[in-house]
Amino acid sequence: MGELIAIEGADGVGKNTASRGLCATLQAAGRTATVLGFPRYGETVAGVTIGKMLAGELPVPVTPHAAAVLYALDRFEWRDALLEAQATHDVVVLDRYIASNMAYQGAKLGGDEGRALMDWILALETGQFALPRPRLSIYLDTPWDLARALILQKAQRSYTDRSFDEYEADIALQQRVRGNYETIVAADLLGPWKVVRASEDGAMRAPEAIVAEILSYI
Numbered sequence: 038m039g040e041l042i043a044i045e046g047a048d049g050v051g052k053n054t055a056s057r058g059l060c061a062t063l064q065a066a067g068r069t070a071t072v073l074g075f076p077r078y079g080e081t082v083a084g085v086t087i088g089k090m091l092a093g094e095l096p097v098p099v100t101p102h103a104a105a106v107l108y109a110l111d112r113f114e115w116r117d118a119l120l121e122a123q124a125t126h127d128v129v130v131l132d133r134y135i136a137s138n139m140a141y142q143g144a145k146l147g148g149d150e151g152r153a154l155m156d157w158i159l160a161l162e163t164g165q166f167a168l169p170r171p172r173l174s175i176y177l178d179t180p181w182d183l184a185r186a187l188i189l190q191k192a193q194r195s196y197t198d199r200s201f202d203e204y205e206a207d208i209a210l211q212q213r214v215r216g217n218y219e220t221i222v223a224a225d226l227l228g229p230w231k232v233v234r235a236s237e238d239g240a241m242r243a244p245e246a247i248v249a250e251i252l253s254y255i
């Protein structure tokens with residue numbers, strides 16, 4: 038059974054770049070590895086709905102609990118594919134996983150209510166939905182001003198023409214998401230965790246250096 042390594046963090050911090058780099062480096066070292074990202078836009082019932090939500094195209098408001106269930110359902114719909122990937126590879130790199138749901142949806146409520154929602158999501162996804170726990174989760178920590186510039190460099194997204202989707206446009210939410218990741222790491226929820234600083238002296242570190250640090254924890 039392959040190991041699950043989750044790459045986590047706020048929007049635009051370099052998760053996709055680090056996930057692909059990690060996978061390529063593992064493959065070059067002779068290990069079988071693959072990247073699986075969530076949400077599965079366009080591939081699951083929930084993923085289609087999430088794309089519309091992030092594009093601001095749903096005709097009704099989405100409560101934090103409703104959004105949490107959508108993201109959890111997206112993973113549940115993809116559970117067999119995840120288990121199959123785990124059975125056929127040494128390492129499956131997850132570009133976002135359950136902790137994203139906890140950090141983002143908990144951030145919409147904040148305080149005790151937000152913390153309760155984080156625990157609720159953890160129980161739903163690892164309990165009722167029986168999704169496997171990662172062997173290791175990496176929190177990629179990058180300040181918002183750098184991440185914002187990187188979001189603007191991103192290639193066209195499948196679900197929106199906008200430069201910033203609904204969550205990325207909400208600066209206060211992005212800051213609370215960072216605070217929640219710090220809480221999740223400190224409380225070791227869905228751990229173990231390692232924090233990797235993606236920037237140094239106000240600039241991004243080279244992707245190769247970030248990947249090398251992640252590899253040193255595996």
Ligand SMILES: Nc1ncnc2c1ncn2[C@@H]1O[C@H](COP(=O)(O)OP(=O)(O)O)[C@@H](O)[C@H]1O
Nearest residue numbers: 049050051052053054187190191241242243244
């Ligand atoms: N370490 C890095 N240094 C410079 N640019 C980066 C780095 N990591 C990512 N980028 C660039 O920043 C943008 C967002 O990166 P991406 O990996 O898609 O972030 P995320 O998956 O966290 O949203 C992309 O254009 C990517 O090429």
Ligand SMILES: Cc1cn([C@H]2C[C@H](O)[C@@H](COP(=O)(O)OP(=O)(O)O)O2)c(=O)[nH]c1=O
Nearest residue numbers: 048075076108133134137138141142204205
């Ligand atoms: C996977 C996941 C993502 N999210 C949020 C984080 C992101 O703001 C948004 C979209 O994720 P993502 O696909 O990583 O964004 P992008 O393609 O724009 O880089 O969904 C959750 O709230 N819960 C989840 O379980």
